[in-house]
Amino acid sequence: MKSTPTAFSLPARILHWLMAVLVLAMLFIGVGMVASVSERHQWLIGLHKPLGIAILILVLLRLYVRWRYPAPPLPADLPTWQRMGAYLSHSALYALMLAMPLVGWAMLSAGGYPITLGYGVQLPPIVPAGPALFSVLRYAHQYLAYLLFLTFLLHMGAALYHGLIRRDGVLRSMMRGKRIEE
Amino acid sequence: MDSSRTPTWRWLFIAAAIAVFAGLFAYVGGWIAPNRLTPKKIVDTLEDNAGVHPGYRRNHSKGICVAGTFTSSGQAADYSIAALFAPGDTPVVGRFALPGGNPYAPDNSVPIRSFALRFTQSDGQQWRTGMNSMPVFPVATPEAFFAQLQAGRPDPATGKPDPARMKAFFDAHPEASAFLKWVKTAKPSASYATETYWGLNAFYFVNEQGERQAVRWEVVPEQAMDDTASPDTSDPNYLAFDLEQRLASGALRWRLLVTLAAPGDPVDDATKTWPANRPQIDAGTLVLNQVQPQDSGECRDINYDPTILPQGIEISSDPLLPARSAAYADSYLRRTGEEAHLPSTSRPGDAHLAGSKHP
Ligand code: HEM
Ligand code: HEM
Ligand code: HEM
Numbered sequence: 001m002k003s004t005p006t007a008f009s010l011p012a013r014i015l016h017w018l019m020a021v022l023v024l025a026m027l028f029i030g031v032g033m034v035a036s037v038s039e040r041h042q043w044l045i046g047l048h049k050p051l052g053i054a055i056l057i058l059v060l061l062r063l064y065v066r067w068r069y070p071a072p073p074l075p076a077d078l079p080t081w082q083r084m085g086a087y088l089s090h091s092a093l094y095a096l097m098l099a100m101p102l103v104g105w106a107m108l109s110a111g112g113y114p115i116t117l118g119y120g121v122q123l124p125p126i127v128p129a130g131p132a133l134f135s136v137l138r139y140a141h142q143y144l145a146y147l148l149f150l151t152f153l154l155h156m157g158a159a160l161y162h163g164l165i166r167r168d169g170v171l172r173s174m175m176r177g178k179r180i181e182e
Numbered sequence: 183m184d185s186s187r188t189p190t191w192r193w194l195f196i197a198a199a200i201a202v203f204a205g206l207f208a209y210v211g212g213w214i215a216p217n218r219l220t221p222k223k224i225v226d227t228l229e230d231n232a233g234v235h236p237g238y239r240r241n242h243s244k245g246i247c248v249a250g251t252f253t254s255s256g257q258a259a260d261y262s263i264a265a266l267f268a269p270g271d272t273p274v275v276g277r278f279a280l281p282g283g284n285p286y287a288p289d290n291s292v293p294i295r296s297f298a299l300r301f302t303q304s305d306g307q308q309w310r311t312g313m314n315s316m317p318v319f320p321v322a323t324p325e326a327f328f329a330q331l332q333a334g335r336p337d338p339a340t341g342k343p344d345p346a347r348m349k350a351f352f353d354a355h356p357e358a359s360a361f362l363k364w365v366k367t368a369k370p371s372a373s374y375a376t377e378t379y380w381g382l383n384a385f386y387f388v389n390e391q392g393e394r395q396a397v398r399w400e401v402v403p404e405q406a407m408d409d410t411a412s413p414d415t416s417d418p419n420y421l422a423f424d425l426e427q428r429l430a431s432g433a434l435r436w437r438l439l440v441t442l443a444a445p446g447d448p449v450d451d452a453t454k455t456w457p458a459n460r461p462q463i464d465a466g467t468l469v470l471n472q473v474q475p476q477d478s479g480e481c482r483d484i485n486y487d488p489t490i491l492p493q494g495i496e497i498s499s500d501p502l503l504p505a506r507s508a509a510y511a512d513s514y515l516r517r518t519g520e521e522a523h524l525p526s527t528s529r530p531g532d533a534h535l536a537g538s539k540h541p
Pocket of ligand 1: 023026027028029030031034048049050051052053055097100101102104105108115141142145146148508511512515
């Protein structure tokens with residue numbers, strides 16, 4: 001039985017909000033730590049690496065959930081350009097949530113750093129060490145993070161537009177189980 | 183769905199939500215916090231003082247790569263679970279250098295030398311440390327370090343720091359007095375091999391029981407200082423030449439001595455030594471047997487960030503440590519980004535030893 005869903009499944013909603021908090025926290029931790037010489041730098045970086053790897057695991061789980069439980073359709077009267085926008089921005093968010101931790105891991109590998117997550121947990125390198133590769137990946141980590149933050153701003157603006165202006169149930173579909181039609 | 187009937191506050195709310203997140207991000211990232219001391223400001227100031235030398239470290243720019251082995255005595259193993267302190271051998275890649283951002287500075291221009299080490303344990307964990315050949319550091323905080331860099335900026339007229347500004351800095355920083363006293367009698371050594379190098383910052387060793395012991399370390403040479411030897415100052419790179427000559431005729435050795443703090447000894451102030459009666463343990467012997475030029479040697483692409491530690495060693499509350507970690511990362515990104523464009527690095531085989539005039 002596969003009727004069209006009217007809202008995101010519970011696992012999808014839990015993952016969405018959990019990851020929304022984590023990804024935002026990571027963006028703030030990231031820009032904050034590289035702009036600080038205080039003791040914050042050290043404990044933020046100790047937080048940044050394990051959280052980033054947690055996001056990598058969660059996004060894989062989330063892609064599985066996305067495939068297993070289809071997303072509810074957007075309202076039928078939504079203009080095409082907004083549909084396109086939703087599709088592109090969601091794809092970008094997924095892609096960046098996957099890419100950011102991989103780039104972080106790869107850049108530490110390329111820099112010849114031990115990839116420590118605390119408590120003696122250490123990951124193997126995933127690319128060979130090399131200065132040119134390191135610098136490319138390190139800049140990629142920075143600019144992809146900025147792109148992720150901009151996409152988030154757009155995404156949040158769009159979600160609030162659905163919730164406050166259009167009031168078409170799209171925001172609710174990610175908040176509660178049922179899309180209540182007005 | 184007629185948006186003309188939507189109250190304005192809803193639009194304002196959306197705009198405000200976006201503005202709040204964007205503003206917070208800009209604040210946390212330091213873009214709208216001009217007074218915050220950032221790693222970028224420190225490294226920019228190092229560049230202002232010494233110029234930009236693509237591919238080189240922004241501080242301790244002139245150096246040379248070495249490699250060898252650390253043989254643990256097992257004596258530090260009671261205090262730290264780090265595998266390198268268990269009896270046995272650990273490979274080491276190191277770098278000797280001069281402080282300062284000029285990779286062409288003559289070796290007798292400063293009385294300080296530095297030694298950085300990377301120990302790689304068989305479990306993949308690493309210990310990286312950077313040490314200087316002086317018993318105390320001039321300043322205790324990154325803010326003071328930054329102020330010292332600013333005071334030391336060369337006067338365009340003389341090419342040297344303005345003595346008045348340096349004096350004003352030291353007057354405002356009495357914590358530098360121990361360093362000033364030491365530096366008064368310090369002379370540029372004729373060799374890297376005869377110097378003692380101090381870690382200066384305090385760390386904690388952590389043992390099996392989880393007990394934390396505040397420590398500092400130093401490496402003490404087994405090569406005796408030859409007071410009669412005066413460096414051949416006609417060669418600005420005499421240190422590299424001396425090192426090659428010594429290694430050509432045999433290995434060089436240092437002992438790694440670990441000083442144990444007593445409760446109450448300051449762990450957050452690199453300008454102060456601990457009382458001389460603190461116990462020291464001899465953790466083992468460092469044996470160097472290889473030298474490589476820094477523009478093609480293995481140490482080139484290593485960031486000797488002193489906060490990269492194996493389990494069993496932890497950073498203390500010394501405020502210099504996070505600042506070093508942040509600034510070294512910034513310097514590392516600048517120089518690795520430049521390396522791809524440097525001719526010498528694309529042909530490592532052709533590189534010559536630190537520009538030494540000796541073949
Ligand atoms: C969703 C995941 C991630 C996000 C959103 C993220 C975000 C960021 C941001 C915004 C920065 C600051 C960049 C700059 O302004 O220069 C940063 C730096 C950094 N990230 Fe990530 N990151 C993620 C995952 C990871 C992972 C998995 C690792 C490593 C295992 C990692 C390691 C680092 C390191 C080491 C730095 C600082 C390097 C330095 O001091 O130069 N990141 N990250
Ligand atoms: C204030 C913060 C946020 C709000 C209000 C919000 C709201 C929403 C809403 C209402 C949807 C459903 C859209 C639809 O029906 O297609 C959605 C989907 C989505 N959100 Fe968010 N979100 C927020 C933060 C984030 C963050 C930080 C991320 C990750 C970086 C994120 C990633 C996604 C993704 C990938 C989807 C698409 C889900 C899918 O179709 O599978 N969201 N969000
Ligand atoms: C806040 C204080 C300090 C700052 C901002 C600072 C800054 C720097 C920078 C930017 C580098 C170049 C790093 C690279 O590109 O790999 C460097 C190298 C170095 N620093 Fe510091 N430093 C500080 C304190 C210290 C202290 C206390 C010591 C000694 C215990 C020290 C010893 C060294 C050594 C040995 C190197 C050379 C490492 C190598 O050979 O690669 N520094 N420093």
